[in-house]
Amino acid sequence: MKFGRQQAAALPLALALVSGAATAAPDVGVSPWGKADEIGRLNLITPQSRAAILSQVSGGKAYDLSVEYFIGMPSWQAAGDPPYQMWMTHTPRGNQIADPMGVGEVMNSHVSYSGSAVSMYAHMGTHIDGLNHFGLNGKIWNGFSAQEHLGDRGWEKAGIETMPPIIARGVMIDMAAAKNLEMLPDNYKVSAQDLREALKKQNVSLEKGDVVLIRTGRMRDYANAQAYMSNAPGLGLDAAKFLIEEAGAMVVGADNLSFEAFPSEVSDNYIPVHTYMLAQQGAPIIELANLEELARDRVYQFAFVGASLKFRGADAAPMRPVALPIE
Structure with missing residues (x-):
C-alpha cells in the first residue's frame, strides 16, 4: 500500500476519523472456508482449475510481469519505510x-x-499484499486479531508464507487503451462502468477465480520514481466491488504502486479499497505488475503463474509472475 504525499499530510486526520467511527465501520469478513482459513479467495484454486487453464496454454511467448529492483526505484517512504x-x-x-x-x-x-x-520494504517492486496487510477494528481477514496473533516476529496467522503458488486464468484489462490514452490521468479513479466498457472493447468476459490485472499505463514512468509515485491513477471502491461481487475475481492487481486511487471516497477510512479487498473479501492484491508487453501485443487472457517469497509472518513479499497466452 502506498499513497501520495498530499494524502500522507492528511493521514493524522484520516486516522482520527477512522478511530472515531470504529464502532460504525464495516467489520472483517468471515471465511466461508472455515474458521482456520488463512488464504481467503485463494481457496478457489483447485487441481481441476489448474489443469483446466494449463491445458489451454499455447506454448508461445512467456510474458514476465515483474519489474527490476534498483537503487532509486519507486518506493513508498512517506511513512518512514526504507528504500531499496x-x-x-x-x-x-x-x-x-x-x-x-x-x-x-x-x-x-x-x-x-x-x-x-x-x-528493502516488503511492499516494493512487483509484490503481493497478504491478507494481514490491512484490517479493521483490530482484526484481519477471518477475525484473527492483532492482540492474539501478532508477535514481535510477525503475524502467526495469514502470513505471506501461507499463500500457495497461484496458477489460474489471468485477464488484463487495459484501461488506458480503452480510453485511447497511453496513461490514465493523475488520480483518475477507475469505476465499475469503466471496467465493463473496457472488457466489452476487448471482447473478454471475467470468470470466477480469475486473476484480474488493471493497466493504467503508469508503468511507463517506472524509471522516473518521482513521476511514477506522484498522484497515480487507480481503482475506486465500486470497481473493486464489481471485480469481487459481480465478476468473482480471486486476485486483483494493477501496474501502479497503490492499486487504489486517492483521496479516499470514504470519510472514515483512508484506504477503503485495500480494507475491502484484503480484510473483508480475502482477495490478495498485486501491485507494480508490468503489463506493458501484454498491452503492446494485446494479450488479454492467459494462464497466470506466480508465487511470492515465503517471508514468515510478513504482510507482503516480492513475486515474479508470468503470463502464458492461451489458445
Whole structure:
C-alpha cells in the first residue's frame, strides 16, 4: 500500500476519523472456508482449475510481469519505510586484500568471488499484499486479531508464507487503451462502468477465480520514481466491488504502486479499497505488475503463474509472475 504525499499530510486526520467511527465501520469478513482459513479467495484454486487453464496454454511467448529492483526505484517512504538498498559484501579485489575466507592471496587471485546483500520494504517492486496487510477494528481477514496473533516476529496467522503458488486464468484489462490514452490521468479513479466498457472493447468476459490485472499505463514512468509515485491513477471502491461481487475475481492487481486511487471516497477510512479487498473479501492484491508487453501485443487472457517469497509472518513479499497466452 502506498499513497501520495498530499494524502500522507492528511493521514493524522484520516486516522482520527477512522478511530472515531470504529464502532460504525464495516467489520472483517468471515471465511466461508472455515474458521482456520488463512488464504481467503485463494481457496478457489483447485487441481481441476489448474489443469483446466494449463491445458489451454499455447506454448508461445512467456510474458514476465515483474519489474527490476534498483537503487532509486519507486518506493513508498512517506511513512518512514526504507528504500531499496543493494551493496556488495564481497568483491574479487576486496577478497585479495581482506582475505575473509582465509584462503590466501594466490587462491583469491585465482578464484573471483562476488557477493551482495539487499535491504528493502516488503511492499516494493512487483509484490503481493497478504491478507494481514490491512484490517479493521483490530482484526484481519477471518477475525484473527492483532492482540492474539501478532508477535514481535510477525503475524502467526495469514502470513505471506501461507499463500500457495497461484496458477489460474489471468485477464488484463487495459484501461488506458480503452480510453485511447497511453496513461490514465493523475488520480483518475477507475469505476465499475469503466471496467465493463473496457472488457466489452476487448471482447473478454471475467470468470470466477480469475486473476484480474488493471493497466493504467503508469508503468511507463517506472524509471522516473518521482513521476511514477506522484498522484497515480487507480481503482475506486465500486470497481473493486464489481471485480469481487459481480465478476468473482480471486486476485486483483494493477501496474501502479497503490492499486487504489486517492483521496479516499470514504470519510472514515483512508484506504477503503485495500480494507475491502484484503480484510473483508480475502482477495490478495498485486501491485507494480508490468503489463506493458501484454498491452503492446494485446494479450488479454492467459494462464497466470506466480508465487511470492515465503517471508514468515510478513504482510507482503516480492513475486515474479508470468503470463502464458492461451489458445
